[in-house]
Amino acid sequence: MSALTHVNTQGEANMVDVTAKPVTIRTATAHGKIAMSPTTLQEIIKNTNAKGDVLVTAKIAGIQAAKRTADLIPLCHPLALSKVDVTLAVDTENNVIEVNSMCKLSGKTGVEMEALTAVSVTLLTLFDMCKAADPTMHFYDIHVTSKTGGKTGEWQYAGVLA
16 A cells, blocks of 8 residues: 555555544644735725625635535545634734634544635635735735544644744
8 A cells, every 4th residue: 555645556646435434523723824915904804895895705705615625626525514614813913814714524534625725715715805906915824723533633733844
């Protein structure tokens, strides 16, 4: 068996068979940020962006994206998520919006990709809705922050990895 789980013995892409794995409660959280101009951030806060309520739209997009992860990432298993949460925090001091997500289910495989997809699509939606005002916005610090369940149990992000 290959050390890479998504490659078969012939070196071909392969969806992992999770049939025999036990069902456990699994959660994952992820984080990301988008930086923008002070003017753009104030438009979001004051809800004066021409495209509407940016924060609510981005949150809904992130939740929808988590549920569609298997449609976007070729070897991901389609999952019946029992909970998806996306939160956005506005940091006016640094002109940043921080996005956090949490995905949860009872299942045979983890939900890290769903949590990352939720954060990524939330950030993409923020960009899409504000790009006319600020095409220089940029994403950063996107990563899984924690996971629970499965064979490896609990894991917590401890900072920048080398």
